[in-house]
Amino acid sequence: MIASLLCLGILKPVDALVSPDGTGRLPAMGWNSWNEYACDISEDVFVRVADLMVDLGLKDLGYQYVNIDDCWGVKGTTRDNVTQRIIPNPVKFPGGIRHVADEMHARGLKLGIYGDAGTQTCGGYPGSLGYEEVDAAAWSEWGVDYLKYDNCNIPQEWVDVPYMYPDNGGSPDGDVPPGYDWSASNSSARYNRMRDALLTQNRTIQYSLCIWGHANVAAWGNATGHSWRMYSDIYPAWAGARQGSQALMPILNQAAFYWNVSGFWGRNDWDMLEVGNGDLTLEENRSHFALWAALKSPLIIGTKLDAIRPEILAVLKAGEIIAFNQDPVYGAGAVPYRWDRVGNDTHPADYWAGSSSRGVHAFLLNTEEEERDTELVFAEIPGLQEQQPAVRPGPYLVHDMWTGEDIGVFSDSVVLRVKRHDTAAVRVTTADGQHPSPQWLLR
Numbered sequence: 001m002i003a004s005l006l007c008l009g010i011l012k013p014v015d016a017l018v019s020p021d022g023t024g025r026l027p028a029m030g031w032n033s034w035n036e037y038a039c040d041i042s043e044d045v046f047v048r049v050a051d052l053m054v055d056l057g058l059k060d061l062g063y064q065y066v067n068i069d070d071c072w073g074v075k076g077t078t079r080d081n082v083t084q085r086i087i088p089n090p091v092k093f094p095g096g097i098r099h100v101a102d103e104m105h106a107r108g109l110k111l112g113i114y115g116d117a118g119t120q121t122c123g124g125y126p127g128s129l130g131y132e133e134v135d136a137a138a139w140s141e142w143g144v145d146y147l148k149y150d151n152c153n154i155p156q157e158w159v160d161v162p163y164m165y166p167d168n169g170g171s172p173d174g175d176v177p178p179g180y181d182w183s184a185s186n187s188s189a190r191y192n193r194m195r196d197a198l199l200t201q202n203r204t205i206q207y208s209l210c211i212w213g214h215a216n217v218a219a220w221g222n223a224t225g226h227s228w229r230m231y232s233d234i235y236p237a238w239a240g241a242r243q244g245s246q247a248l249m250p251i252l253n254q255a256a257f258y259w260n261v262s263g264f265w266g267r268n269d270w271d272m273l274e275v276g277n278g279d280l281t282l283e284e285n286r287s288h289f290a291l292w293a294a295l296k297s298p299l300i301i302g303t304k305l306d307a308i309r310p311e312i313l314a315v316l317k318a319g320e321i322i323a324f325n326q327d328p329v330y331g332a333g334a335v336p337y338r339w340d341r342v343g344n345d346t347h348p349a350d351y352w353a354g355s356s357s358r359g360v361h362a363f364l365l366n367t368e369e370e371e372r373d374t375e376l377v378f379a380e381i382p383g384l385q386e387q388q389p390a391v392r393p394g395p396y397l398v399h400d401m402w403t404g405e406d407i408g409v410f411s412d413s414v415v416l417r418v419k420r421h422d423t424a425a426v427r428v429t430t431a432d433g434q435h436p437s438p439q440w441l442l443r
Contacts, residue, residue: 030065236278
């Protein structure tokens with residue numbers, strides 16, 4: 001099934017949150033504590049992670065943010081009586097958040113922190129609603145470089161009417177008036193309050209909206225933050241859902257409808273990487289990483305780096321996959337263009353394609369339960385179709401982005417053997433290595 005691209009996606013907003021120093025132009029790369037540590041965090045955890053990011057070569061590949069998630073405050077305590085600031089837990093962070101930031105910066109890395117646009121965080125720690133300027137000033141003074149801003153414990157007067165919760169069945173039929181402006185929603189107002197507070201600081205803090213796709217954030221998030229979560233929390237499984245969290249395939253299926261939202265200065269965020277976690281097979285880990293990179297989602301590692309398995313580290317260090325995600329010339333992510341079945345939460349789009357400085361790229365996902373031959377037909381790739389301006393005709397050189405080796409030169413198509421739940425990632429150029437469609441997705 002070849003999809004009509006005119007039927008997919010929604011238009012990217014015209015305005016964007018542009019940081020003069022370049023922060024947020026490309027997808028963020030780094031590490032987050034939640035998936036592996038939850039609330040069992042400490043200053044030592046983050047210093048150790050920073051050392052590992054340097055020693056394992058992750059920093060050299062662009063991973064730069066070391067992000068503290070929830071539970072860094074004092075539970076049961078609101079705020080400092082004098083400054084009104086959130087009090088960092090003195091047991092977990094005896095030197096304070098400023099000390100952790102200094103440790104990150106000394107290693108050439110950056111520090112991220114977690115906040116919430118409600119009265120409390122999801123874990124029950126102090127939230128920032130009503131204290132945006134106080135908290136933004138504190139984080140800036142402490143040397144924080146990144147803010148993940150969650151969406152729990154919202155007072156009734158701030159609840160959206162109408163509402164849109166794509167992770168919970170969307171909005172009831174007829175609940176949203178025609179032409180409703182989601183940028184005027186209560187959710188937008190809550191997140192804009194923190195944006196405005198951050199912009200008054202003398203430090204640029206990358207702003208990640210963890211709003212789970214609520215309030216149609218795709219329509220206004222680009223003017224508010226550098227990235228915006230589009231769906232439920234992720235968990236490390238191939239398919240299915242668990243306690244409100246979604247596995248890889250449901251998230252990818254959702255992503256197929258929002259491919260045209262991300263670009264320079266603003267990104268759909270499909271949540272942290274679960275590469276290395278749970279019972280994911282090596283092939284499933286590869287698919288997860290390749291497709292999150294292809295979507296131009298932030299690449300935030302969520303696994304323990306201590307004693308990481310070599311094959312998992314190799315996935316996280318796949319240089320050509322990372323290069324697609326971080327391309328400085330082509331800001332758009334990959335486009336879904338073919339489904340071998342009707343797309344659903346088990347079998348989303350099988351074929352995705354995008355463009356980079358080095359050529360046209362294809363990502364071929366095998367959602368079936370057995371290894372199979374997958375045919376890459378050049379005429380089906382949107383960037384190689386005749387309606388694209390200045391498409392250079394084949395034959396085409398096909399290059400394996402996983403191995404870094406050329407597969408060969410082909411005239412019409414190439415058949416690739418793809419293991420169960422794996423993804424083939426290839427680059428297509430002219431036979432002499434030129435970009436075959438340099439105007440496609442260039443914007």
